[in-house]
Amino acid sequence: MENELKENTISRRKFLKRSGGLTFLVAGIGIPAFVWKKEESAENNVQISAWVHLSTDGTVTIYNPAAEMGQGTMTALPAIIAEEMDADWSKVKIEHSPVEPKIYGIPWGGGGRGGSMLTVGSRSVSGHFENLRQSGAQVRFVLMSNVAEKWGVNIDELETQPGMVIHPKTGKKISYGEIASFAKFPEEIPEIPTNKLKKVSEFRLIGKDFQRYDIPEKVNGSAIYSIDIQVPNMVYGMINRSPVNGTKPELNNEAELRKIPGVIEIVNLDYGIGFIANSIEAAQQAKYTADINWKGQTKADNHNSQSAYKEYETLAESGNSGSMVASSGDFSREIPNTRKVIQADYKNDYVYHAQMEPLNAVAWVKDGEAEVWAGTQGTDGARSAIANHLGIDFKAVNLHPCYLGGGFGRRSMNDFVLEAVDLSKAVNLPVKLIWTRTDDIQFGAFRPISLQRLEAGIDASGQIKAWKHVVVGTGGGLLGSGADIPFYDIPNKHIEVRNIDHGVRTKHWRAVGHGPNKFAIETFVDEIAIDQKTDPLELRRQLMKNHPRELKVLETVAKMSDWGGKIPQGRARGIGFAERSDSLAAGVCEISLDRKSGKIKVHKIWCALDAGIVVHPDNAKAQVEGSLVMGLSSVMLESITFENGEVQQNNFHDYPILRMEDAPERIDIEIIPSIERPTGIGEAGLPFMGAIVSNAFASLTGKRLRHMPFTPEKVLELLG
Amino acid sequence: MTTSFILNGKKVEVTAESDAILLWTLRERLHLTGTKYGCGISQCGACTIHLDGNPVKACIMPLSAVEGKEVTTIEGLSHNNSHPLQKSWISEQVPQCGYCHSGQIMQAAALLKKNPKPNRDEIIKHMNPVLCRCGTYTRIMKAIEKTIQNS
Incomplete structure (x- = not known):
């Protein structure tokens, strides 16, 4: 099993030169229909590449257009094609697609062909879903039309079973591999109408249990990283x-x-x-x-991250205005009319990606x-x-x-x-x-530091009438994601980002601004509930009462965790809700506290998820588990600090990430059945983690953690 | 400088500079790339191998230190993923990015060899040195516990 120089990733030339069988080829941007040609003739057409290769022995090779970084695209995307073409999953092989964005890319809104191949924002399944179903259905159509011609029957009389075309009237059957040996190639293949695609109830793969394709090679060292x-x-x-x-x-x-x-x-x-x-x-x-x-x-010379919070406070208090994220009603007009105003600041340090492969x-x-x-x-x-x-x-x-x-x-x-x-x-x-690990940290590009000022006006009946959220930090466009709260009905909202450029590198980090912003929002909602002597679940129910889909996610996690039920002594629970990449997630955690050391232990996490149609449920759960745990790591442990523009951390000894001893003992996840379009899953569990821990801590101690990470030092200081 | 040792059951001789590190020797001189580089200072465990049956970090191990000893890497753990832990890792669908799992499995294999029925606390204590950024810890625990149950 030595790693000799070999074609571990397929070169484009070799890809097109493969001998034997059929390759289904798709033309470039602007041509919606598939063109299928003999692969030999494709050599000269540089705009052409393929999704599926069918060998005469029945092996179906499907090409994955997205990066496989652990999130399971290498399995989920080919499964969508395999579903609609009715491939026999046991005969499917999967390879990385060539790097041809006109063929394998997706537009930002998703849904079409041609665009970027960038794998970000949990958009792989949601962005590719429709076009991969279409591609798979077109492959199936071509196979069936060839069989119809050979058998002299109408194509409408034919059906498919995995890897097989069948003619129910006569009981005749033929395997896809056999079809590959005689099939002819139509010049164009029609777009298959949406109503001819499989119904959700007809799926054989999507939504079912099947194993990830990449796992066997990831348990013996043969998976190839760069x-x-x-x-x-x-x-x-x-x-x-x-x-x-x-x-x-x-x-x-x-x-x-x-x-x-x-x-x-x-x-x-x-x-x-x-x-x-x-x-x-x-x-x-x-x-x-x-x-x-x-x-x-350089601009970064003077940057000291721990004193930057003072600057942010000043900017939050100033009359300056930044860029608006969302606005409705009139916050300034309504706030004097409310009975009580509650205000709080939340902070989060820079965090580092810490991907295990430098x-x-x-x-x-x-x-x-x-x-x-x-x-x-x-x-x-x-x-x-x-x-x-x-x-x-x-x-x-x-x-x-x-x-x-x-x-x-x-x-x-x-x-x-x-x-x-x-x-x-x-x-x-x-x-x-x-890069050494130290290079990877010190020349990192971090999730930005920020301070979040939240202000709410409550009326005599306990309703939140006015809401202001000002995000102050560095990183510009990275700061605003997740700051809006369209699922909470508050008549007067003002949500704004104010940016200071410190001249240091910042970058998207799993869930981007949602991590800090949902921490602030969902903690603040909890603070309001405590102030109003309302259960935090009940307050969210009221805020979400006109949003049934969101409410169902919240109710599901409440039921899963038996919210309001008996809790072991010395423990407490916190609840939170967040949307990310159009998915909806709610979480509850149960914690205890070592008051001597200041260490918080998260024992259990419950999470409910609505992500529309879920292609690969077990892997979706794995992604939620991973995002909860990575979120917990960032909430409890992680902090990058700058002094005079220099990163102060060097390696995992001074930038600890979560180890097994701090992982929850149990994580329960429930995926809500849905026939809605798929939405992004890879980040959905992460954003509420800061809030549910802070909320549980407040329930346990009556004290409020408002600055991530919640290190033992901060906990001890807070407890006095 | 030439160093002789037993690698995955076979005798090998490697000629390299005296400052050669075992990790880079395995990966770049012998092309056994299953053992991963993660931190270089014995903090993450991605490079865990067995030296005379004990789990050690190859990233801080000089090549000269393995003279005459037995080194086992993930490639030498089994044929065809047949080690019980590899089977459980597949059935529990443990890896995500997968980068740390050579180290995770080698660490776990060393535990079960010495202590076939560890309890949960013993497993946590033993597995704690190996980091996973994807957050697969709960599945790692399930896979180890399943392996113990099946044995």
Whole structure:
């Protein structure tokens, strides 16, 4: 099982040259109908590629257009095609699709063909659902029309069973593999009308239990991530990057570093110095021995994250206005008319992605061409970026998508890919670039810090009449997601983002602004409930009474957890609700507290989810489990701090993430049955985690945690 | 410098610089890439292998330290995913991104070899050094407990 240089990801040329069987080919953007041709003839048509390859032995190869970073697209997306084509799932093989966005991309709104192949925002299933069903149904149509012609029967008399076309009148059957041996290729295949697609009740795969395709190779070390790629004559690269964003390097001991055995080249980059060597050890030695002055004044120089909260408070109090997220009624007019005004500030530190596979890529820049292996969330974006960076054509870049050892948003950036390209270009050799964990943290791009000021006006009957939420932080567009609360009926709402640019790198992090914003919102709702002596579930029921779908999710989690029922002594519970990527989720957790150490233990989490049609329920549950646990990790432990623009954390000893001892003992998840369109699942469990822990803590102690993470130090300080 | 050791049951000799690290030797010199790099300072456990049957972190282990010893990596744990833990990992659908699971399984395998019936606290204590960012801990626990029940 050695990892020899092999075609672990299929090259485009080889892909089209496959011998035997049929490949279903789809034309480029703007041509809605499928065109199916013999694959031999496709060689010359660069705009053409395929979704499905059917071999005469019945093997069905389906191509996954999305990044597989743990969320299960490698299984769920092919299952949608397999469902509509009625493939025999046991005969399905799955491979990464080529990087051809005109064929495999999806528009931002989803639903069509052609667009970006960027795997973000939990949009893979929701964005691809319709076009993959259509593609699968078209494949089935072609198979059936070939059989109709061969048997001289009307196509309407034919049906399919998995991997088989049948003629019920005569009892005749023929396997898909056999059809592949004689099938002819119509020039065009009609779009299959939606009412001819399967009904939800007819699904054989979607919504059923089946195993993930990628798991067997993930339990024996044979799954290939980009860090595993082996190319003959490959050398190794490491980089020292600017500790303060924007500073420029000046290397003082180049001659000394060149004497280190194994060092091949030293490369000046805009924001760092690269070291290329014939082993990782030698590259690392050069990296650690380098003496570099970092020059230039930058915006980030003065950034001290813990004192930034003072700036945010000042900005929150000021008359300045930022960008509006949502507004209804007139908050300023109504607030003096309310009986009571409640206000609270919530804070969250920067958090780091901490994907287990540190950033890396293998690049081989040749004469006018580049071959790159990368685990990236944006395969087509990376391919374009490489082409632009080198000034070569998109087609001259062969990007091999690999499995991602976690992405969570960080791998939607191309910095690590272009660095590998730069190093390879400098030596005309294939280079494996590896970031150390410290590089990955210190040159991270973080979920932004923010302060959230919430203000609510309550009338004499206890109703929330006015609501103001001002998000103040850095990171601009990353701050606003999830700040709106369309499912809570409050007549006067003012929701606004005020941004300060600190000059440090920020980025989408699983669920983006929803993590901090839902923490603030759902904690504040709890504070209002306590003030009004109302049960927090009951207050949400009232706020959501005109939103039956949301209400059902809330009621489901209340029932699952027996909300209001008996709780073991020394424990307490918190409840919260959040939407993300159009999915609806509600959670309850049960905690206890070690009052000596200040450590909170989350024992159990219950979560109800409405995500429309769920293609792969067990994996959907796995995604919810994962997002709850990753959310819990960020809520309890995680904090990146800057001093004078420098990240203060180095590795997992000073940036701890959740370990098994702190994982909940039990997680119960219920998926609400639905025939609505699928919505995103990968992030839905994360946003309410901060609130349900803070709410449970308030129930247990009467004290309120308002600054994530809830470290033992903060807990002890709060308890006095 | 040449180092001889037993790797997955076979004798190997590796010639490398004296500062060679076991992890990079396994991965880049011997092309056994199932053992992963995660932190380089023995904090995450992605590089867990067995050295004479004990779980150790290959990222901080000099190559010279394994002279004459037995090293087992995930590739040498079983043929065809036949180790009981691998079977449970599949039936419980444990991995997500999968990157940490060579380390998780090697760590768990070392436990069950020494203590075939550990209780929950013993499992947590033993598995605590191996990080999973995807948050598969509850499924890891189920898979280990299922393996124990089936044995």
